[in-house]
Amino acid sequence: MTSNNLKVGVQSLGRFLSGMVMPNIGAFIAWGLITAMFIPTGWLPNESLAELVGPMIKYLLPLLIGYTGGKLVGGDRGAVAGAITTMGVVIGADIPMFLGAMIVGPLGGLAIQRFDASIHGKIKPGFEMLVNNFSIGIIGMIMAIVAYKLIGPVVAVITQGLGDGVGWIVEHHLLPLVSIIVEPAKILFLNNAINHGVFTPLGAEQAAATGSSIFYMIETNPGPGLGVLLAYMLAGRGMAQKSAYGASIIHFFGGIHEIYFPYVLMKPKLILAVIAGGMSGVAFNMITGNALAGPPSPGSVFALSLMSTSAMGIVLTLASIAVAAAVSFTIAAVIVRRDLGATDNLGAAQAAVADMKAESKGVAAAAAMAGAVKRIVVACDAGMGSSAMGATVLRGKLADAGLDIEVTNAAINDLEEADIVITQAELSDRARAKLPGAEHLSIGNFMDAGFYDELVARLT
Amino acid sequence: MTSAHTSLITKEAIQLDLDANSKFDVIRSLCGRLFVVNRTENPSSLYQDIIKREEVVSTFAGWQTAIPHAISRHISVPSLCFARVKEDDFSWNSRDEIVRFVFLLCAPISEDMKRLRQSQSYVFSSVAQLIGQAETIELWQQASDEQVILDSLCRAFDAWQNG
Numbered sequence: 001m002t003s004n005n006l007k008v009g010v011q012s013l014g015r016f017l018s019g020m021v022m023p024n025i026g027a028f029i030a031w032g033l034i035t036a037m038f039i040p041t042g043w044l045p046n047e048s049l050a051e052l053v054g055p056m057i058k059y060l061l062p063l064l065i066g067y068t069g070g071k072l073v074g075g076d077r078g079a080v081a082g083a084i085t086t087m088g089v090v091i092g093a094d095i096p097m098f099l100g101a102m103i104v105g106p107l108g109g110l111a112i113q114r115f116d117a118s119i120h121g122k123i124k125p126g127f128e129m130l131v132n133n134f135s136i137g138i139i140g141m142i143m144a145i146v147a148y149k150l151i152g153p154v155v156a157v158i159t160q161g162l163g164d165g166v167g168w169i170v171e172h173h174l175l176p177l178v179s180i181i182v183e184p185a186k187i188l189f190l191n192n193a194i195n196h197g198v199f200t201p202l203g204a205e206q207a208a209a210t211g212s213s214i215f216y217m218i219e220t221n222p223g224p225g226l227g228v229l230l231a232y233m234l235a236g237r238g239m240a241q242k243s244a245y246g247a248s249i250i251h252f253f254g255g256i257h258e259i260y261f262p263y264v265l266m267k268p269k270l271i272l273a274v275i276a277g278g279m280s281g282v283a284f285n286m287i288t289g290n291a292l293a294g295p296p297s298p299g300s301v302f303a304l305s306l307m308s309t310s311a312m313g314i315v316l317t318l319a320s321i322a323v324a325a326a327v328s329f330t331i332a333a334v335i336v337r338r339d340l341g342a343t344d345n346l347g348a349a350q351a352a353v354a355d356m357k358a359e360s361k362g363v364a365a366a367a368a369m370a371g372a373v374k375r376i377v378v379a380c381d382a383g384m385g386s387s388a389m390g391a392t393v394l395r396g397k398l399a400d401a402g403l404d405i406e407v408t409n410a411a412i413n414d415l416e417e418a419d420i421v422i423t424q425a426e427l428s429d430r431a432r433a434k435l436p437g438a439e440h441l442s443i444g445n446f447m448d449a450g451f452y453d454e455l456v457a458r459l460t
Numbered sequence: 461m462t463s464a465h466t467s468l469i470t471k472e473a474i475q476l477d478l479d480a481n482s483k484f485d486v487i488r489s490l491c492g493r494l495f496v497v498n499r500t501e502n503p504s505s506l507y508q509d510i511i512k513r514e515e516v517v518s519t520f521a522g523w524q525t526a527i528p529h530a531i532s533r534h535i536s537v538p539s540l541c542f543a544r545v546k547e548d549d550f551s552w553n554s555r556d557e558i559v560r561f562v563f564l565l566c567a568p569i570s571e572d573m574k575r576l577r578q579s580q581s582y583v584f585s586s587v588a589q590l591i592g593q594a595e596t597i598e599l600w601q602q603a604s605d606e607q608v609i610l611d612s613l614c615r616a617f618d619a620w621q622n623g
Contacts, residue, residue: 381516383577385529385565389521389588391581409581414574426517447522447588 019437078109092152227328255300277328383411
């Protein structure tokens, strides 16, 4: 695989992950607010309302991700199959199954999509509904069982492996390196398993002997996550940038770290930023001898301050958060900014000029590469008017250029799968919300031949 | 000329040299024509549905053409109307949107909307090809018989559907 293909693959994976996570950010924020407010150590402890916390993170959020993942692959029917399949991993594990949901949700969607393709045109009139309903039911059942029996145990092995890895690092006095495991594990929502399963017992043992422990500060330091969110706020764009403000408050003051995980999942390269931030925080605490008296829960700046050993301890704790945040921010900002101005290694200047030119005509400056584009959808409100005309024009131009790219037209509400979506500028936001994983181009008039000529030139 | 598309468009659904001052006049007139040919029992509500779609984003298509359309409960079967506007300087929205030919497509709401949309996409796909042909535009401009317009459209629909 060439580096170009690898880059395209990573970009595609990033878009796909983003497509699963971004539509559900609101649900994460709702869960984060409920958790920050109502858990026993929250701002407004309420035992009754706190009962929402567990089911939401264990069931609702993974199911939403699985549903969305299934939908990205198999449309509305894929979404249902994805949710059913995700239930298999949710029940098969004791931890929030986000990783599992991101794997099996799309698999469920793929299963039903393949089935639908295999029976297309073969169903006798009058039996469509029967076949549609029972196919999802039967395939969903099989997929849920497979997920339950296979994925759950696999994740258990991953968790065990992480725990063993941390134990080895601690034994060999290489504590800052523990972030190499801890930070990625957090992003996969294994943070509680690591914190409560590994660090809290280790910390309790150490605190019993010395009165405090650095282990309490490894997973709970909000600095790395804060750095990533700050990077999105100051160097990002679009919905991710706008939502990062609220997320940073929930994360930093509320201590709900899960709120920043989707921002890293959207750009997996940011894992480097949180690892570096985590390592810096741990190193700072090792050098200064800073430690906490007890496990801070949740991992907010307030809880960490309260658990600090003295007035100087509070200063050192805040400093360790600041160090971790600064390092994480510096790296994350570079990554976020570079992705925004994505230029394709070889003709960087040429691509930049093309992007600027495209922008001036209302074309987004995204940098899809010819080899990666397999399907273009021209979409409009009704799905049978302007989009049909636009698709016809584009299809002809691609054929003339000898490009084998599928072009279809659709209603925005029916958007399911596409590498590039073309809509009139007034409808682009709707299309983007419907299919966030695709590249979106805005056109003034669907019969604008110049627009299609530029697109074809870019894809050639 | 006979065609499988007579359920979509008939000679009666074609208006030549329509006297109109605005796109609202054109759409209203075409809705009235659909009432006359028994495709709608409620032309007023159908008009509202088309305008509602028009308000989302203009259906000016360039090449002197506009393609108002709607999926509505006030149309009985998929129906296409054609109007050639009388005035040469008739504009759809703004001065730079000069329109001479208007295609109005209406389709009834279906349980399977996706399939409905796909099944009707051939209409404007064909129109897109036609309006790129100078000889077709000239034919439409000079036609004095609705049958000429009807034949040209049906030929294009047949060609599209036959691959």
